Amino acid sequence: MSVHPNDIARRSRIARLALSAVILSLVGAFFNAQVLQHDRYKLQSQENRLRALPLPAPRGIIYDRYGNIIAENLPGYAVSVLPVNVDSLKSSLQHLSSVITLTPEQVDAAVRRFRRDPNRPTLIISDASMSVVSVLEEHRINFPRLIIQSVPKRFYPDGPAVASFVGYTGEVTDADLNSPAYQGYKPGQLVGKGGIEKQYEKILRGREGVRYDEVDARGRQVRQATPRLDLNPEPAPPLYTNIDLDLQRYVAGVFGDSLVGGAIAMDPRDGGVLALYSAPSYDVNKFTGGIPVDYWKTLLADDRRPLVNKVTQGRYPPGSTFKLATAVTGLEDGIVTLDDHMPEPCTGGFQYGNRYFKCWDKKGHGSISLGRAIEVSCDVYFYQLGLKIGLSKMIAGGVSLDMREKTGIDLPDEKRALFPYAVDYYNKTYGARGWSNAVTLNLSIGQGENSQTVVNMAKFYTALATDGNAATPEIVKQTPVKTRIFKLDQQQMDGLRTALAGVIGQGTAQSARIEGIMLAGKTGTAQTGKRVNGVELNHAWFVGFAPADKPTIVVAVMLEYGGHGGRAAHVASSIISHYLKVAPVTAVQSEG
Amino acid sequence: MFRKTLADYPLAITALALSLFGVAIVYSAGQTDIPTYVAPLWKSQVMWLALGVLCAWGIGNSSVRLIEWVTWPAYLLTLLTLSSLLVLGAGTGANGHMRSWLAIGGHRLGQPAEIAKIVVVLMLAKVLAERREAPKSLLELWKPGLVVGIPFLMIMLQPDLGSAIVFVGIFFGMLFWSGVPWPLLVLLASPVISLVFSFSTGLWGAWFLVLIALVLWYKPYLVEGIVLVVANVVTGVIAPILWEKLAPYQQNRLKVFLDPSADPRASGYHVLQSKIAIGSGGLFGNGFTLGTQKRSGFLPEQHTDFIFAVVGEELGFIGVALALTLFLALLLRATRIASRANDPFGSLAAFGLMSCWLVHVVVNIGMTLNLMPITGIPLPFFSYGGSFMLASWLGVGVLLRISGEGRGHAGSLMS
Numbered sequence A: 001m002s003v004h005p006n007d008i009a010r011r012s013r014i015a016r017l018a019l020s021a022v023i024l025s026l027v028g029a030f031f032n033a034q035v036l037q038h039d040r041y042k043l044q045s046q047e048n049r050l051r052a053l054p055l056p057a058p059r060g061i062i063y064d065r066y067g068n069i070i071a072e073n074l075p076g077y078a079v080s081v082l083p084v085n086v087d088s089l090k091s092s093l094q095h096l097s098s099v100i101t102l103t104p105e106q107v108d109a110a111v112r113r114f115r116r117d118p119n120r121p122t123l124i125i126s127d128a129s130m131s132v133v134s135v136l137e138e139h140r141i142n143f144p145r146l147i148i149q150s151v152p153k154r155f156y157p158d159g160p161a162v163a164s165f166v167g168y169t170g171e172v173t174d175a176d177l178n179s180p181a182y183q184g185y186k187p188g189q190l191v192g193k194g195g196i197e198k199q200y201e202k203i204l205r206g207r208e209g210v211r212y213d214e215v216d217a218r219g220r221q222v223r224q225a226t227p228r229l230d231l232n233p234e235p236a237p238p239l240y241t242n243i244d245l246d247l248q249r250y251v252a253g254v255f256g257d258s259l260v261g262g263a264i265a266m267d268p269r270d271g272g273v274l275a276l277y278s279a280p281s282y283d284v285n286k287f288t289g290g291i292p293v294d295y296w297k298t299l300l301a302d303d304r305r306p307l308v309n310k311v312t313q314g315r316y317p318p319g320s321t322f323k324l325a326t327a328v329t330g331l332e333d334g335i336v337t338l339d340d341h342m343p344e345p346c347t348g349g350f351q352y353g354n355r356y357f358k359c360w361d362k363k364g365h366g367s368i369s370l371g372r373a374i375e376v377s378c379d380v381y382f383y384q385l386g387l388k389i390g391l392s393k394m395i396a397g398g399v400s401l402d403m404r405e406k407t408g409i410d411l412p413d414e415k416r417a418l419f420p421y422a423v424d425y426y427n428k429t430y431g432a433r434g435w436s437n438a439v440t441l442n443l444s445i446g447q448g449e450n451s452q453t454v455v456n457m458a459k460f461y462t463a464l465a466t467d468g469n470a471a472t473p474e475i476v477k478q479t480p481v482k483t484r485i486f487k488l489d490q491q492q493m494d495g496l497r498t499a500l501a502g503v504i505g506q507g508t509a510q511s512a513r514i515e516g517i518m519l520a521g522k523t524g525t526a527q528t529g530k531r532v533n534g535v536e537l538n539h540a541w542f543v544g545f546a547p548a549d550k551p552t553i554v555v556a557v558m559l560e561y562g563g564h565g566g567r568a569a570h571v572a573s574s575i576i577s578h579y580l581k582v583a584p585v586t587a588v589q590s591e592g
Numbered sequence B: 001m002f003r004k005t006l007a008d009y010p011l012a013i014t015a016l017a018l019s020l021f022g023v024a025i026v027y028s029a030g031q032t033d034i035p036t037y038v039a040p041l042w043k044s045q046v047m048w049l050a051l052g053v054l055c056a057w058g059i060g061n062s063s064v065r066l067i068e069w070v071t072w073p074a075y076l077l078t079l080l081t082l083s084s085l086l087v088l089g090a091g092t093g094a095n096g097h098m099r100s101w102l103a104i105g106g107h108r109l110g111q112p113a114e115i116a117k118i119v120v121v122l123m124l125a126k127v128l129a130e131r132r133e134a135p136k137s138l139l140e141l142w143k144p145g146l147v148v149g150i151p152f153l154m155i156m157l158q159p160d161l162g163s164a165i166v167f168v169g170i171f172f173g174m175l176f177w178s179g180v181p182w183p184l185l186v187l188l189a190s191p192v193i194s195l196v197f198s199f200s201t202g203l204w205g206a207w208f209l210v211l212i213a214l215v216l217w218y219k220p221y222l223v224e225g226i227v228l229v230v231a232n233v234v235t236g237v238i239a240p241i242l243w244e245k246l247a248p249y250q251q252n253r254l255k256v257f258l259d260p261s262a263d264p265r266a267s268g269y270h271v272l273q274s275k276i277a278i279g280s281g282g283l284f285g286n287g288f289t290l291g292t293q294k295r296s297g298f299l300p301e302q303h304t305d306f307i308f309a310v311v312g313e314e315l316g317f318i319g320v321a322l323a324l325t326l327f328l329a330l331l332l333r334a335t336r337i338a339s340r341a342n343d344p345f346g347s348l349a350a351f352g353l354m355s356c357w358l359v360h361v362v363v364n365i366g367m368t369l370n371l372m373p374i375t376g377i378p379l380p381f382f383s384y385g386g387s388f389m390l391a392s393w394l395g396v397g398v399l400l401r402i403s404g405e406g407r408g409h410a411g412s413l414m415s
Helices: A005-036 A038-049 A086-097 A104-116 A130-138 A159-166 A174-178 A195-199 A245-255 A293-301 A319-332 A370-376 A379-389 A391-400 A424-430 A438-444 A454-465 A490-506 A565-579 B009-030 B041-060 B064-088 B112-129 B138-157 B161-178 B182-197 B201-218 B222-245 B248-258 B267-281 B307-340 B344-368 B386-405
Strands: A050-055 A069-081 A122-128 A146-155 A168-171 A190-193 A209-215 A221-224 A261-266 A273-279 A349-352 A355-358 A469-471 A482-484 A520-532 A535-546 A553-559 B102-104 B107-110
Touching: A005 A038, A005 B161, A005 B267, A005 B307, A005 B344, A038 A050, A038 B267, A050 A146, A069 A086, A069 A130, A069 A159, A086 A104, A086 A122, A104 A122, A104 A174, A122 A130, A122 A146, A130 A146, A159 A195, A159 A245, A159 A273, A168 A195, A190 A195, A245 A261, A245 A273, A245 A565, A261 A454, A261 A565, A319 A370, A319 A379, A319 A391, A319 A438, A319 A454, A319 A490, A319 A520, A319 A535, A319 A565, A349 A379, A349 A438, A355 A379, A355 A438, A370 A379, A370 A490, A379 A391, A379 A438, A391 A438, A454 A469, A454 A490, A454 A535, A454 A553, A490 A520, A490 A535, A520 A565, A535 A565, A553 A565, B009 B041, B009 B307, B009 B386, B041 B386, B064 B112, B064 B138, B064 B344, B064 B386, B112 B138, B112 B161, B112 B344, B112 B386, B138 B161, B138 B182, B138 B222, B161 B182, B161 B344, B182 B201, B182 B222, B201 B222, B267 B307, B267 B344, B307 B344, B307 B386, B344 B386
Parallel strands: none
Antiparallel strands: A050 A209, A069 A122, A069 A146, A168 A190, A209 A221, A261 A273, A261 A553, A349 A355, A469 A482, A520 A535, A535 A553, B102 B107
């Protein structure tokens, strides 16, 4: 070492200068961070410590027309966890499995939710039972990141009775989240699935609230943040429907466990749906908080297809209920009057070309008027009427009567009724020479290339029940929509209604008579081509209204493979009499 | 041989003030919303401080000659301990891969690297003091190079990058103090600089030109010049290969140094949280023990590596400035002692201790603001750790003694 004092003094000077410079630059760096950029870091430190806990909003309560509750919210519990990453989530779930049962599906769903939105508490159990909650509370200390939250839980007091139209709620799916329709939804949130729960999701949803909790770095709650930061959930407004819950229950009761099919009751004056039921039904309350797998499998395996709405999604040949469409087309075009007879009297059948078309009644109906033909549902009369109208006008008439339209009922996934759009349809389907004019005969009695939904037939009959204006079925109360689908004069309308009343009075549905009320309607026995033990299984239809002179209710009933239309008429008449508070006359089933 | 001397009160008081400040912050570091094992640590820190002060007092009453006399055996013992660590060493919780703890029967006794720093300073002082003239060529540096190189390699093998950097700092600091001309220091460091610059071809090229110019101007021996140039080329070229050889956590630390937000949940998390804590402290801080980032556990290693962030968050810029001023006072005082020592050994030892502290302070405090890479170097007198507190005060003791025998004091030979 060079120890000359001058050298040492020089090096000492350099060292002191360097030291001061280094420390001073550190001071400068801290001044920059702590004083100049203080606001930025202060904000970051607050965000760091606050954890947003979503507070689900109660869904809107659904009422019937008299204020009875169709869907409400009960207190439930949701269990979530705040993981740092997928691995920590998995280990939390594994830990949880030691005290409660978690299915592999729940584990998978939780991982999926976390991947979707890692910043949101990951929902594990959306509807935890009291026992699960108490077990978890007991072990709370072992699960610092666990959140047990009181959340509203959907409940339908009439479960299976209202399942057909109310739908249910369930967690928003991955596919939903990817679609623009569900923009703003977060994984784990509930959405309406099917029924009006889905149709009116926007109204029923409410607004999720948020609570900020102050947490430590490991996600453990230290204290609730200042209330100022709270954002309470906004409950959704109630939804008022046209449903008559009492009638709905009654319809469900009439179907019971044995009948398969669908029924809808509407007010023809405004289209309000009074009852809508598809049998067999299912317990929609079991769907809350995730559909149990075995229950879902049972429903899927059931060949009566409980998950298909028989009213809006099932399509069936309308059978004789369609004869009114043929009649309306003939009357509107001036081809026939209610008193006109057809050239050939009914002898139980009709020879057309080389084919013999049977009437349902082998005994024959003789030479009758249109009015009587409606009453007794004479096939031979309608064969000839169809030929007289002609295929192209027949089809045009059906199209203008909305026979290939959706009704526009406020339920999701309604199926469009099937009906040829023009004669061209046959050429396209079978080739120009692949079909004969015999299709006209089939079409005129509601068979052939014609599949109607129950709700569409009901809508058609609202026009018959009123003045040619079809009312769009509406479950939720809103402005009635009426569309003119045909124009007949008052006399013709009265004549048709008289004939329809005659169906019950002295026609094919005499068993459906109601004491003191004039019931009007039309039976249908639709051939399905399906045979068991050589006997063809038919769908039983009845569409009608009451009172015949001033209708307040239109009912359409379809019994899948239910046999003769008279059975459906019987169901319909009990529904109507229950609604109109009168007693039906139960008579012996007539053939027809 | 033992002389009564006047104590260097400014040094002792500054060191004591820093230590008490540090103990208070260790206490605060334990004050979290959910108490952890950190809560009671301040008590043992007080104990170690007392032990350290006692040792410093003892050394302060010994003599520089005695210190010089024990240097050789102490150095050999240190090498023995460090090499045995490589076989027997125990890792700690967070740094389980590092074999830096001396443990007997499962009880950790301490980190020998902390004591090794002081011993290496003394040994280096002894070796450099032997020469009348400062080394003028790289070849003349083989002896001091060896003194630092052997423990340096052993510590790198642990691996403890942080302590290794301190050795480099000590080495260069003391070479400077011994009068090695600055171009030689630059040339000595050039291979490492090449290594750093090798990641950018342009930068490395520019540096290489500067190096050539320096070599031509300083005119070292021909062999040295060639070796230097070759060494620079080699480190510049093999650097990317070396990078691949680095352990992933080491790579991460370097990467996070370059961009702390790259992986905020893992390595970058520490720096980010530390910056947030410091920045949110503002001018006056949240108040002693009231730092919210620390309280809720967002601040990692709040009692060891990132203890200065607690100062920043709770005492604000005022507290930070006070601590830095105290450190500056300590370092300046040590420099003064070095320049007034009455023999080369004492002078070099004093400057070596100062260099050691300087590297610790700059790297540790710089790290909390992401100005330095995360190397796990503790902050003298602040960071929790028995052997470290003890080592720091042993250093203070040595300085007290050197000061006591220096110019202007009773026992000075050269006053």
